[in-house]
Amino acid sequence: MKVSVQQEDFDLGLEVLDIQQDNRIGAVASFVGQVRDVPMTLEHYPGMTENAIKKIVEEARAQWEIMDYTVIHRYGDLQPNDQIVLVAIASSHRGDAFAACQFIMDFLKTQAPFWKKEHHPEGARWVNALESDDQAAERWRKLKPQQRLIKP
Amino acid sequence: MKVKVLLFANLREQIGTGVELVDLPDSASTVAGLRLHLMKRGGAWQNALADMKVVRVAVNQDMAAAGAPLNHGDEIAFFPPVTGG
Numbered sequence: 001m002k003v004s005v006q007q008e009d010f011d012l013g014l015e016v017l018d019i020q021q022d023n024r025i026g027a028v029a030s031f032v033g034q035v036r037d038v039p040m041t042l043e044h045y046p047g048m049t050e051n052a053i054k055k056i057v058e059e060a061r062a063q064w065e066i067m068d069y070t071v072i073h074r075y076g077d078l079q080p081n082d083q084i085v086l087v088a089i090a091s092s093h094r095g096d097a098f099a100a101c102q103f104i105m106d107f108l109k110t111q112a113p114f115w116k117k118e119h120h121p122e123g124a125r126w127v128n129a130l131e132s133d134d135q136a137a138e139r140w141r142k143l144k145p146q147q148r149l150i151k152p
Numbered sequence: 153m154k155v156k157v158l159l160f161a162n163l164r165e166q167i168g169t170g171v172e173l174v175d176l177p178d179s180a181s182t183v184a185g186l187r188l189h190l191m192k193r194g195g196a197w198q199n200a201l202a203d204m205k206v207v208r209v210a211v212n213q214d215m216a217a218a219g220a221p222l223n224h225g226d227e228i229a230f231f232p233p234v235t236g237g
Contacts (some may be wrong), residue, residue: 028168033237041160042236045229047215073236085237105237113229114209114236115161129233 001068003023003053005044007076010086018029019068019090019120029087029097031105038118040127042075042084044079047072056107060089063103063148064096099148102142112136153224155186157227159200159232163207166200176222182217183209186228206232 002018002026003093012032021026053071060066068090087104116127140148157172164170180189187209191198201207209216210229221230 004155030178044236045160045210045213045231046160048210048229051213107235111215112236113160113231113234115232116235117161126232129235133237 002070002072003050003057004070004072005046005053005073006050006072007082009074010072011093012083012086012088015070015086016088019070023066024092025090026092027097028088028090029094030086031101032083032106033105035080035082035084037080037087038078038120039079039115040119041077041124043115043117044073044075049094049113052112053108056104056111058126059076059107060103064100065091065093065097066096067091069100071108073112075110081097104146106133106140107135109133111141112131114146153181153220153222155225156227157186157190158227158229160229162231162232163200167196181222182218183211183216183220183228186222187218187230190195201230208233 012030016028016030053073057069066089070086070088072086074084082087084107087101088103089097091100110133117124118127153176155174155176157174159167159170174190176186176189180186187201191201208231211220211222212227
């Protein structure tokens with residue numbers, strides 16, 4: 001059960017190993033986001049960022065069975081291919097793990113106070129928020145509870 | 153009353169500071185009141201807070217709407233829509 005906002009990189013294998021120990025766990029779903037194309041600086045709001053992520057995780061836990069989880073988001077200066085974010089969810093079955101992982105990522109993109117500044121050769125610019133990210137989060141609100149489990 | 157105003161990302165750069173203690177008249181004790189109070193300073197403050205479609209507000213680290221009341225000692229943050237993940 002870990003939420004971390006940090007400058008340091010993370011090791012996906014070690015983080016997954018850390019949450020798959022309980023023998024009732026039958027599934028671990030993980031997502032890693034990484035930097036595309038150009039270097040960037042990630043700014044955040046210390047305190048609020050951690051709390052916002054914890055709230056999103058609690059919302060997910062109210063809807064799906066989550067037996068353990070790790071959410072890591074980095075800040076500071078990052079290069080192309082650097083890892084930015086990890087969401088890893090351990091559950092007894094894959095449906096809950098997949099759905100909770102996607103839900104947390106969708107809301108992290110629209111609710112957690114992070115801001116990306118891209119460093120292009122012609123100058124730096126702040127990334128604009130995407131309407132498609134808002135729509136991805138909004139989609140979950142429209143689903144009835146019984147529709148929220150991704151079926152195989 | 154005194155409140156602490158925080159600015160992030162492009163708003164911090166536009167205004168040229170990330171944190172400021174603001175003496176707010178009791179008659180302006182809402183998020184909207186604080187915003188108008190800061191915009192009256194003109195210049196970068198006025199420009200940065202002019203279009204609330206591209207400004208989000210948090211009071212004591214929770215997202216807040218324009219009508220949210222403010223109290224002495226509150227921490228109010230203005231920032232653009234978030235782009236993490």
